[in-house]
Amino acid sequence: MAERLTSLQDLAQLPHDDIIDVRSPSEYAEDHIPGAISLPVLSDEERAHVGTIYVQQDRFLARKVGAALVARNAAAHLEGPLADRTGGWRPLVYCWRGGQRSGSFASILEQVGWRVGLIEGGYKSYRRLVVGAMHDTPLAHRVVVIDGGTGTAKTDVLHHLADRGAQVLDLEGLAAHRGSVFGARPGGQPSQKRFEGMIAMRLTGMDTSRPVYVEAESNRIGGVFVPPALWKAMTRAPRVLIEASVEARAAYLVRAYADLLEDGSAFGAALAQLAPHHGKAQIARWQEMLAAGELRALAQDLMERHYDPRYAKSSARLGAPLARVAMTDLDAAALGRAADRILALDLPRRAPVSGT
16 A cells, blocks of 8 residues: 655654665665665665666566566565564555565565555655755744853753753754764764754654754754754744853863763874864874873863854854853753753743744
8 A cells, every 4th residue: 555645744643563665775874764674675786787787788677687686685584574573564665766666575565464555655755755844844843042152061951851851852963973073973974864854753743832952053063964944943043051161161071072082093183173273283282181181171272262262253143042051060960950940941932934
């Protein structure tokens, strides 16, 4: 049965136990419907081989070779990942545009006796909905931005808000990046399409009448960009400003970046990226502080010389914050109290949703 997606909410409402992406591994890696499992009916090499036959030799031969490969791969999936599925299992299958790959695999599953759903239009229909939500339509959500200088524990404040039942969109978590030259995480970042899809699905599950708390970011987080609809909402949203002394922030950064600081070579390489802004002599001084283990002093100097001046310049273009939350410490208890204060604020009823 073909299922037509008219909105992203449809994905949560369709009756299925698993969403199966039968595209090649590279297609799946670039982007896929959140929660989908990868059961490719053609590998990347097999897909390229069939495509070459289709273009350069004979279309019928390409379909015959492709069918044989699909049958072999389907058999491997049935004997492997799907071996424990019972008779009542209901999968939802898709490929690039709902064509032969998903149809062939669904047909085999149906012959087993499972009730199989197909996404009409495949991945492309899902991607169209993501683009509509993230690029073409003003965001209806009541965004509230948690702002503050480097080291004010904004991400941790978001987590405390989430623990208290607030709606939170953790952009750095979704981007797998902490938003600075020191922000890279193991495993790398998602593709732009994947990033947008995760944001769109998170927002789809949120109540537009309640606030959605987001950390202040530039429109680029590492190698991915905040999609336009969300970015526009963030630039217009009320801001809650977290304030703390540079000493408290330096202590927090040493704790928060302990994983990176343990790898002196990686941290030193990140420091070197600041050379165009500060020159080789300053970078050498910071490298010396790193080698000597003067980590708090290094964090404080980086903020005073690099991050705070840039933050002051960018924040000067913004209006006054809705509220300020001053903190003398940035430990877990203090961050929890900050979250309580934020939740007690009298927020605007709605964010503007006009496209102008």
